Amino acid sequence: MAIEIENNIAANTGLKTEHMILNMGPQHPSTHGVLRLELELEGEIIKKVTPHIGYLHRCFEKHAEAMSYPQVVPYVDRMDYLASMYNEFGYAIAVEKLLGIQVPERVEYIRVIMGEFQRIASHLVALGTYGADIGAVTPFLFCFRDREKILSLFEMTCGARLLYNYIWPGGVSHDLHPDFIRQAKEFIPYFRPKIKELNDLLSYNKIFIDRTANVGILPLETAINYGISGPNLRASGFKWDLRKDDTYSIYNKFDFDIPVGKGLKGTVGDCWDRYFVRVLEMEESLKIIEQALDQIPEGDVTSAIPKRIKPPVGQVYSRVENPRGELGYFIMSNGSLNPFRVKARGPSFVHLGIMNELCKGHMVADIIAILGSIDIVLGEVDR
Amino acid sequence: MKTAQDIFNTLKEKFSDSIIELISSQPVESFITVNPLEINKVCLFLRDNEELLFDNLMNLSGVDDANGKTIPDGDSGTKIEGGTLSVYYHIESTKLKHKLTLKTSSSRENPEVVSVEQVWRHADWHEREAYDLFGINFLNHPDLRRILMPYDWEFGFPLRKDYKNPEFYQGMKVPN
Numbered sequence: 001m002a003i004e005i006e007n008n009i010a011a012n013t014g015l016k017t018e019h020m021i022l023n024m025g026p027q028h029p030s031t032h033g034v035l036r037l038e039l040e041l042e043g044e045i046i047k048k049v050t051p052h053i054g055y056l057h058r059c060f061e062k063h064a065e066a067m068s069y070p071q072v073v074p075y076v077d078r079m080d081y082l083a084s085m086y087n088e089f090g091y092a093i094a095v096e097k098l099l100g101i102q103v104p105e106r107v108e109y110i111r112v113i114m115g116e117f118q119r120i121a122s123h124l125v126a127l128g129t130y131g132a133d134i135g136a137v138t139p140f141l142f143c144f145r146d147r148e149k150i151l152s153l154f155e156m157t158c159g160a161r162l163l164y165n166y167i168w169p170g171g172v173s174h175d176l177h178p179d180f181i182r183q184a185k186e187f188i189p190y191f192r193p194k195i196k197e198l199n200d201l202l203s204y205n206k207i208f209i210d211r212t213a214n215v216g217i218l219p220l221e222t223a224i225n226y227g228i229s230g231p232n233l234r235a236s237g238f239k240w241d242l243r244k245d246d247t248y249s250i251y252n253k254f255d256f257d258i259p260v261g262k263g264l265k266g267t268v269g270d271c272w273d274r275y276f277v278r279v280l281e282m283e284e285s286l287k288i289i290e291q292a293l294d295q296i297p298e299g300d301v302t303s304a305i306p307k308r309i310k311p312p313v314g315q316v317y318s319r320v321e322n323p324r325g326e327l328g329y330f331i332m333s334n335g336s337l338n339p340f341r342v343k344a345r346g347p348s349f350v351h352l353g354i355m356n357e358l359c360k361g362h363m364v365a366d367i368i369a370i371l372g373s374i375d376i377v378l379g380e381v382d383r
Numbered sequence: 384m385k386t387a388q389d390i391f392n393t394l395k396e397k398f399s400d401s402i403i404e405l406i407s408s409q410p411v412e413s414f415i416t417v418n419p420l421e422i423n424k425v426c427l428f429l430r431d432n433e434e435l436l437f438d439n440l441m442n443l444s445g446v447d448d449a450n451g452k453t454i455p456d457g458d459s460g461t462k463i464e465g466g467t468l469s470v471y472y473h474i475e476s477t478k479l480k481h482k483l484t485l486k487t488s489s490s491r492e493n494p495e496v497v498s499v500e501q502v503w504r505h506a507d508w509h510e511r512e513a514y515d516l517f518g519i520n521f522l523n524h525p526d527l528r529r530i531l532m533p534y535d536w537e538f539g540f541p542l543r544k545d546y547k548n549p550e551f552y553q554g555m556k557v558p559n
Contacts, residue, residue, distance in 0.1 A: 053531065057532065224438050227504075227505030238477075316412060317471075341447075353505070
């Protein structure tokens with residue numbers, strides 16, 4: 001239709017029409033950080049989106065080469081700052097693989113509990129800010145209220161609320177606070193009804209559904225070809241979760257489901273599916289935490305931490321299921337105290353690459369809905 | 384589910400000279416080295432062969448092997464001459480659940496690797512990153528420009544082991 005109008009104008013007036021270039025960002029409230037999108041528009045229809053990144057580039061990989069293995073951990077925190085625990089978790093597993101060491105069982109339980117709490121906290125930010133992007137400010141405040149409770153649990157464990165430096169190669173820095181298990185157990189019955197509250201407020205809200213259902217549909221084939229992982233891949237209807245499909249730590253001991261997108265309000269793989277998969281995942285994380293809190297054994301948590309980390313010559317690619325998707329670390333060792341090369345394959349970096357494919361043919365206003373639904377953290381995109 | 388040895392044999396049969404060797408000494412993850420100018424054909428075969436079906440590129444990373452000679456650069460520092468830059472490809476099959484690592488090396492002076500962007504679109508940004516940080520030239524890549532560094536960065540490739548910070552960038556002093 002747009003082309004028809006264009007041709008008519010050209011025929012009747014002899015005037016030429018051309019696409020407009022619109023710049024969105026780098027400072028824009030809905031880009032969740034410093035990201036610039038260059039939009040090529042025909043009227044209000046998007047023809048092409050070119051993301052420009054690198055505004056937060058802090059040379060993590062170069063820094064890592066000048067640090068010893070344990071010194072890299074605080075840098076890893078600062079990549080995906082909404083899921084720091086999981087970044088450390090992934091890094092610790094990669095280094096342990098390189099060293100060939102086993103960690104005590106209590107450490108594995110602590111890591112899983114922290115990892116799953118982090119997943120809930122991260123999803124709460126994703127869902128809350130997504131609602132705020134689309135115009136629903138109240139759920140944002142509700143989500144942050146609940147996230148605060150999780151951050152308090154983290155603070156109790158390691159003293160920090162956002163960037164923890166808690167999970168180290170070989171163990172964790174401190175044992176749990178004596179009151180941690182009780183407070184964590186209290187959180188679960190507190191939080192379950194809050195998920196229903198979020199559903200009533202936002203998930204099944206008519207306006208929200210109108211803005212997100214059938215928008216930004218991501219077919220499965222395209223998703224795999226673009227390397228999409230995590231909730232975004234599952235929303236396209238593929239039951240794929242590294243916690244089960246390439247299991248690590250002690251995830252095989254727990255009983256939980258992998259929610260997938262079903263296209264309840266529109267088509268499989270649309271924005272609403274991507275949103276709703278995250279809501280369902282929070283419930284699964286609660287299940288894991290519940291089981292882990294019941295089974296956690298006593299033991300020493302620092303006994304396996306090596307005094308000096310000096311892995312043999314070699315290389316490893318190790319990956320974990322971060323709240324956003326597949327977080328991989330490629331670490332090369334040349335037998336010295338510093339890593340020879342560390343590459344972090346962050347899910348946000350990969351997911352941002354699909355923006356053009358998802359936005360083509362949509363309206364300008366849909367960009368906000370699509371960008372929010374793939375849930376990126378710019379700290380990890382730029383590293 | 385196939386082992387690296389099985390896949391190596393299949394590839395050797397099909398491509399003979401482009402497949403160089405299989406390195407499987409512990410504790411190194413085993414990987415197959417491939418000719419950089421044939422990598423796209425090998426990858427396409429790995430993706431489409433019904434017994435292999437490597438549909439997912441997990442990660443692609445450039446590496447500076449730093450295996451050349453270190454010589455003085457005439458300006459109180461040193462630089463590396465000769466040696467290789469490598470690219471590692473970590474691929475997996477989501478259907479058959481096997482994984483494989485490929486490696487390809489090209490000379491430091493003229494690092495050229497054929498792009499696999501047409502095989503897995505995922506490689507697009509990773510190749511741009513490897514170009515940006517290592518200066519590896521991906522042939523046939525549709526849009527090879529810098530990605531993390533500024534577009535007008537003309538002081539070399541930061542992740543090379545002999546990279547030196549410039550003193551000034553656009554009139555601003557670069558802190559050390």
